[in-house]
Amino acid sequence: MKIRIAIQKSGRLNEDSLRILKDCGISIDNGKDQLKASSRNFPMEVFYLRNGDIPQYLRDGVVDIAIIGENVLIEKGEDIRVAEKLGFSKCKVSLAIPKGVSYNSIQDLEGKRIATSYPNTVKNYLSEKGVKADLHIISGSVEIAPNIGLADAICDIVSSGSTLFKNNLKEVEVMLKSEAVLAVSPQITEERKQLLQKLQFRIQSVLRARQSKYVLLNAPDESLKDIIALLPGMRSPTVLPLAEEGWSSVHTVINKDKFWEVIDELKLAGAEGILVCEIEKMVL
Numbered sequence: 001m002k003i004r005i006a007i008q009k010s011g012r013l014n015e016d017s018l019r020i021l022k023d024c025g026i027s028i029d030n031g032k033d034q035l036k037a038s039s040r041n042f043p044m045e046v047f048y049l050r051n052g053d054i055p056q057y058l059r060d061g062v063v064d065i066a067i068i069g070e071n072v073l074i075e076k077g078e079d080i081r082v083a084e085k086l087g088f089s090k091c092k093v094s095l096a097i098p099k100g101v102s103y104n105s106i107q108d109l110e111g112k113r114i115a116t117s118y119p120n121t122v123k124n125y126l127s128e129k130g131v132k133a134d135l136h137i138i139s140g141s142v143e144i145a146p147n148i149g150l151a152d153a154i155c156d157i158v159s160s161g162s163t164l165f166k167n168n169l170k171e172v173e174v175m176l177k178s179e180a181v182l183a184v185s186p187q188i189t190e191e192r193k194q195l196l197q198k199l200q201f202r203i204q205s206v207l208r209a210r211q212s213k214y215v216l217l218n219a220p221d222e223s224l225k226d227i228i229a230l231l232p233g234m235r236s237p238t239v240l241p242l243a244e245e246g247w248s249s250v251h252t253v254i255n256k257d258k259f260w261e262v263i264d265e266l267k268l269a270g271a272e273g274i275l276v277c278e279i280e281k282m283v284l
């Protein structure tokens with residue numbers, strides 16, 4: 001028995017999806033143009049599918065789990081459970097209008113034409129706000145719609161904002177924030193749930209490690225207390241004496257974003273020879 005996972009065949013999620021499986025120690029024989037592959041060392045079958053088709057495959061129980069953009073689940077898979085947020089492919093789904101048009105509130109879109117590939121998301125958002133608009137559903141190049149007279153506004157994915165900028169548009173409402181998630185079929189069997197748990201345990205160890213750094217530094221003993229107080233570690237740091245008397249080596253794990261906040265203070269407090277290392281896996 002194997003767990004069947006869907007990942008995007010090609011596109012923005014493909015590479016990072018394969019990477020996270022690899023970091024979980026799952027090797028996949030990945031023949032070119034293959035739509036299905038098996039893992040050599042984990043009971044897993046991989047199906048390469050279109051991101052947009054994945055909610056239906058999950059619903060039908062054709063696959064047990066999937067790596068998919070949360071925005072796609074919100075659009076067409078509200079019944080599907082998210083087991084894990086995966087921290088990559090972060091983006092927003094936003095409403096945008098031409099730069100030169102003034103905007104005060106969502107009411108300004110009343111009666112307007114909105115081009116989008118996310119009709120359900122837009123409909124729900126507008127109906128919550130009590131606004132009625134005409135939706136024009138297109139499957140790509142949405143940002144061009146206002147420039148060719150197809151729509152007054154658009155709703156699409158925004159990440160860096162450069163596509164909006166290039167098309168002379170401005171973001172006026174952020175409807176939702178999204179990232180890649182591990183989604184679960186409502187039809188998954190108990191046996192396969194056990195495999196899912198195994199996979200989730202590995203994913204959590206990988207994600208935790210990606211968020212953290214291993215820090216080693218040398219500290220004069222008289223400053224040890226101050227330096228330790230600056231390090232928001234997992235538990236308490238490991239302190240080992242150095243060969244040179246009066247000095248110790250301090251080892252700890254800290255959140256990667258916190259490191260730059262404390263580095264100057266650590267140096268001021270007397271820390272020397274600071275090493276910051278990647279962590280491959282972190283099991284609590």
Ligand SMILES: Nc1ncnc2c1ncn2[C@@H]1O[C@H](COP(=O)(O)OP(=O)(O)OP(=O)(O)O)[C@@H](O)[C@H]1O
Nearest residue numbers: 011012013050051052069070071089090091157159
């Ligand atoms: N510019 C972006 N920055 C970050 N994440 C993005 C961006 N564009 C899309 N995404 C995320 O990646 C997912 C896949 O986007 P991509 O453009 O590769 O595929 P798609 O055309 O939406 O889907 P399909 O696989 O059905 O062709 C989106 O659903 C979204 O979650």
Ligand SMILES: O=P(O)(O)OC[C@H]1O[C@H](OP(=O)(O)OP(=O)(O)O)[C@H](O)[C@@H]1O
Nearest residue numbers: 140141156157158159160161162163164
């Ligand atoms: O804010 P930005 O960083 O510019 O990213 C946003 C753009 O990225 C996505 O398109 P993509 O490049 O995936 O092309 P596609 O429409 O062919 O999917 C999305 O549909 C936006 O157009």
Ligand SMILES: [Mg+2]
Nearest residue numbers: 011012140157
């Ligand atoms: Mg895209």
